[in-house]
Amino acid sequence: MMAKIFIDDKPYEVDGSKNLLETALSIGLNLPYFCWHPAMHSVGACRQCAIIKYKDDDDKKGKLVMACMEPVADNLHISIEAPEAHAFRAGNVEALMTNHPHDCPVCDEGGECHLQDMTVMTGHNERRYCYTKRTHNNQYLGPFVNHEMNRCIQCYRCVRFYKDYAGGKDLDVFAAHNDVYFGRQEEGVLESEFSGNLVEVCPTGVFTDKTLKKHYTRKWDLTNAPSVCHQCSLGCNIIASERYGTIRRVLSRFNGDVNGYFLCDRGRFGYEYINSKNRIITPARLVNGSFAAITAGDAVQEIKAIINTENNTIGIGSPKASMESNFLLRELVGPANFYAGVPAREGKLIRQVIAILDNGKVKTPSLSEAKTYDAVFILGEDLTNTAPMLALSLRQAAKNEPNEIARAVKIPDWNDAATREAVQGATGPFFIAAAHDTKLDDIATGIYHASPDQIAGFGNAVAGNINRQLNFVAADAEIEKLSDTISAALLAAKKPLIVAGTSLYNEAIVQAAANIAYALKDRGKDAGLIYILPEANSIGSALLADQYLEDAFAQASPKEAKSVIILENDLYQRMDKTATDTFLQYFTNVISLDYLENATTRNSTLLLPAGTFAEADGTIISNEGRAQRFYQVHVPKNDVRSSWKWLAELMAAYDSSPINLDAVIDRLTAAFPALQAIQYVAPSAGFREDTQKIPRSPQRYSGRTAINADMHVSEPRPPADPDSALSYTMEGYVGIPPPALTPFYWSPGWNSAQAINKYQIEVGGELHGGNPGKRLFEPDPNSKAAYFNSTPSACSPKEGQYMVLPLYHIFGSDELSAQSPAVAERVPQPYIALNDSDAGKAGIVEGAIIEILLSGNKKWLPVKLKMGLPQGTAGLPKGLQETAGIIYPFYTTIKIAGND
């Protein structure tokens, strides 16, 4: 419903369902605020957005009201500019400042502080308060977030995000009056996987990025690039920032279809591996058992000679590497010699998911759209650890059904406190079938713990309830009851959502999830289906190859001396150590393109330094099937570059002219017409805004380049960027660039991340120019996709054997982020998880050391008792150094150490 309102006598046509603050901001007007947040809405605490509201045309005096707490109404007259409103807003900041330490010069927030911006906006500039300020002790909150409570202006956003939005339990507000304290009950690591968002949610310097603090730089001195998080399959949009050759921090880059305002802590704080001392920064050749640096030119010539003379080189791609890099390796070695860099079990599962996305029978919603579903059924995924931001989205989805309670008593959606009061913490239908307890259990209305095959069978039973023609039956009466509850809830919902994934390596789960979604669709429901994949480009890399590591291992033989090029892939993470050792020994030349030293690079003969997402351009495809572009942040002063650049140099076809990103994409889409959309993910390198490139650095007035002034007073020429429309300078287009090319947010008067308001069509909504990314798979109303009939074989392990399942850790299961110092502090020690009754029967207690056979080797691990883990199963933390190369699930024996 639209409404006509008058702001300072100017008429505007606006959305009638919004409050006046978001309305004013959406129009583009400047109205200061603190407690309101576009994702968390209004509570009316800070009193900063005061305006004058008039009763009618004749009312000249009006009444001071808070814009965030006032609904839009037709023919409403308000004033932002009235002197009384100005005076109140300035006075309010003056009051806020009475206890603020004014320590901007030493505050990490300085220069991108919402409090600074709002203070200037109100015009308050003279301090009249001359008494002592209240002071607080700060707390140690773990390796990610720094705490400085004295700067607090008590907007309550931190607890509203942490508790109300993200479901955290260990941050709260204590005490009263001007002594209120935001922190933990006692010092300690913040438990929430989303704690880093406090850094962006806090309007001032109370919660700041502790990793940035260790290599601090002001916002205006950073060089930034629009990028995409590489640390899980969701493809959250990020801004990565650099100064003097090191990456300093990662912020959320708003994408209304993907992550919105937020990021998980792995995505935000997992970047520091890029600055690791273990980076491969120069090409190297193995000489007498150790690596010797060689020039880039020599390396290229040498490798060219190898692959040209032999003409029998195989290539192993990577789900961590971009489409462009995977594609060029495929081109270089030929499709027949190109292998997807994952084990067959994983690769086939990914292709199964792709087939389901591709048939279009059911919509796969975006990460953001997932928030709009009103019933959720998760099969087999521990989302908080395998796709954290989806867990955050689903926490919001769980509020949809109960929010109807508030709507029924006419509470507008934006009135957050009143909505929560009316709802009383109720959650909508939310079901989890998983191999163990998960962090979403607190909002679940039904939980089923079972082995992977049982989860699949359970899923099929639910599908069978929804579509009676399917021949699925529940395994027993108890399961039947729960499956009845779930199918009834999914059918009662307006928009039911099914979530599954590959994390248990179980094809039947993937198929059962599809069966449920198909059945709902056939009953006319607007169902959604989301799959979680293992890595950032799992889908993309699987689209380019259907041969897997086992195939590569099988075809390798000691008889013919071949070469292998391994792209951004530590094979020892994925395959058994002995098999990998043997495989690599068959090759005369093992050429690795990688970022960090690892077991594979140590067993290589030639190394090429590959760019991480910070030193490379490229495209990756998220779990949603969304192709998204990431851009190089800076040009390192070493030989690190995009893998596809190395590969292009190795290709004779590109000898004559240097190849840029657009040219690679042209070739890629020519070879794979189905991936045509990749062309349109972002503007090409030739794009200019107002004839200018888009600067990676903000305008600044500091002595950024003075550090070299003792040598030369003129600035060095910035590097050229032939691959994108971005420049490595502050010179260029000033204004709002296309969203896929937005390296930072800034607008006059808005220096903090909240300048994003100016980049959105409506605050909190879509970006000007559309949310970035192109979806490769869209629903097809004519889809004839068939149900899956596979009934999982209920193979039970032999007596004394355990089926070992992977246990995922947001901090630890991702190989690269785990090598970032802050994240490393949160990585668990290796352990084995057991069901408590199994452990009890075997006389094993928590912490006992037990012996387990892993890939033929004895290992000794302490026991953790894990809630919900089914009898006969055990769990190992996936992806730790100690658990590398395990293919799950597998059967093994365990015994108490020393009881031989």
Next chain:
Amino acid sequence: MYPINDNIEKPLTQHIKNDGSWLTLKEYESTGGYQALKKALQMKPAEIIQVVLDSGLKGRGGAGFPTGKKWSTIDISENASSIKYLVANADEMEPGSFKDRFLLEGNPHQLIEGIIIGAYAIQASFSYIFLRWAYHLAGKALTQSIQEAYDAGYLGKNIGGSGFNLDMSLHISVGRYMCGEETALLNALEGKRSNPRAKPPYPSNSGLFGKPTIVNNVETLSNVPHIIMKGANWFMNLSKTGEGGTKLYGASGKVKSPGLWELPLGISLRELLEDYAGGMADGYRFKGVLPGGGSTDFLVEEHLDVAMDYASVAKAGSRLGTGTIIVLDDKTCPVGMVHNLERFFAQESCGWCTPCREGLPWTAKILYALETGAGKTEDLNILEFHTHYMAPGNTFCALAPGAMEPLQSALKYFKADFEMHIHQHKCPWNS
């Protein structure tokens, strides 16, 4: 101190004993107690609301909102929420107020009967009494009386064979002034921080645990049985003005006979001060008065003939509030008195909204500076600024605007005293 030598009708207090003990159920019944409930249960809920509306009963907690009007905002139709609450606000913490205490300690069943009738009128099935933590004696009285009411069948299932069910629970607060604000009280009752809630939605729509709820003051509810028994007209005629009923008035300060009296609503301030409080104590002269507790504007000599009802006191520039006057004499420093109040209000701010959380401590600090001789001329401007900054509507709830009332009126009537503090670099009363 209760004067019994007059002929004024005193429905609320007439049976309260002088020995400090409360009326037991038997004693209460012997004075006609619970007859009103029996009568009410024969009536339709809407009829009860109409009688209360007609009686002109206004909320005695301080805001003076018509009780019947409040009750009629509850949806009692078939479609309404099956769970509703009635909460008695017994969190009497207004500085200078001690009227509810008198009723709680003297006649707890009168309140309980009022609650039951009110709950029946709004079709609530659960009721709470939210009691100030310091009222230990009232706590004992209520605990015993609620049990007696249950035992006698006035509470519980099928009350008096009417089919109406009501439970009642006594909640003893941990003690915050903020809890007197009805929505903060509800939050506290839910176990949350006692921050106020934004209105709308009003508690009648989304109140305790998100359900329709009515919160009434102790004195308000204690009037209800009498209105039901004797009718709206009788109640209206009790008062000297258009606003119905009697009122518990109190007086503290340097008067001859501080105390508490039930008097017709609308008695003049002068009568209250001179006839009941006995005038100023020997050696003290009247300087001003806070007519309704700590959060009301000062009235001075020229206002002594104002009628102590809601409309008249408002017209004089203050509020009837709780009707318990605090008298300022000539030997007490007005700045010191206001400082004492602002320090209290600053301490009691919940810390939710900026003006109250930051503004009140600032005013308290300025007043302290004035009192200790460190005041500056510009301080008066800053104080003046705060009285506008924390005006009604600017803050999240009424705490800070209430806190500004004694300050803004002191600046108006006692400006010279503030200036003396600045010019003499000390408190003239503290030499």
